[in-house]
Amino acid sequence: MADLAAVERTALLTAALRAAETRRPDRLYEDPYAAAFAGEVGPGLLAEVRAVTFPAGAQRTVPSTPDYNAIRTRFFDEYLLAAAARPDIEQIVLAPAGMDSRAFRLRWPRDLPVYEIDRPAVLAVKAEVLAGRSPGVDRRPVAVDLETDTWTDDLLAAGYDPARRSAWLLEGLLYYIPEPAVHRVLAAVRAVTVPGSLVAADVVNAAALTLPNMAPLLGVFAGWGCPWVFGTDEPEALLAAHGIEATAVQPGEAGADFGRWPDPVPPRAETEVRRVFFVHGQRREDLAREDLAREDLARGDLAAAPGQVAHPDGRSC
């Protein structure tokens, strides 16, 4: 198996989480590919996360990563299946896809292109594991780095049609890339989507990057070489700045609980608590030039807003 960089190995962590969920009798979904994707590395990464999440003999103070991941997977399974059931949505983009097996395990309502974007090394490992298996949709891997300026060229070369409506999922990405890169990715999505397209992402809040009780979990990711570097208290505004009218929901709230979130969800006005949002919405009509100028201004304000934090040396790994 190819060597993976730190942030690429998080795909194996996610696979290990999905394998563990699949073994539960009360699982929120079943991923028969997850254990093979996780391989020998994934369970070790998960053990490190579990050690800080459920410290022996001490009360849990950090969010439950296993429950979070189970809810996130199920929530976005439903988002993607609902999108695919709409006749106007003609293509799906998973950016990044990591070891996501949705193209194989979901019962898609119809055949449509599902673009799986990730870095070349990740997709190479994925191809090894998937050898000989057939997806339930028109799966199209696109090996690119989302932090380059040209990744949409590769997406278009793979057959993505920017003139047709699409549904996007940016799952498990935005906290690993610095704020300018977050905006570049969202601007690129805007550039290749028509109004009515759907966009969803998971985003942590600003305090999740700085609160003392997050230190053990943040320390694990930083220790691996892929610190969390971006968070915002205003995920709706983040997407609005890129032409997407969105709503955000947190695990534990209606529609994003599935009977699994173990912690209270404090009111949004409280900023000194860690949060994670599932933010999703629709690309609105393109605006007139003067509206765009106003939006640019808003984006500048957003970047400077105290509720949004970018890691000082803001590097991804």
Ligand SMILES: C[S@@+](CC[C@H](N)C(=O)[O-])C[C@H]1O[C@@H](n2cnc3c(N)ncnc32)[C@H](O)[C@@H]1O
């Ligand atoms: C935590 S995994 C999530 C993957 C997938 N969405 C899932 O839920 O299984 C994070 C993924 O982001 C990918 N990633 C991080 N930075 C990237 C970049 N700049 N370009 C492409 N992929 C990137 C990693 O390679 C890894 O596969």
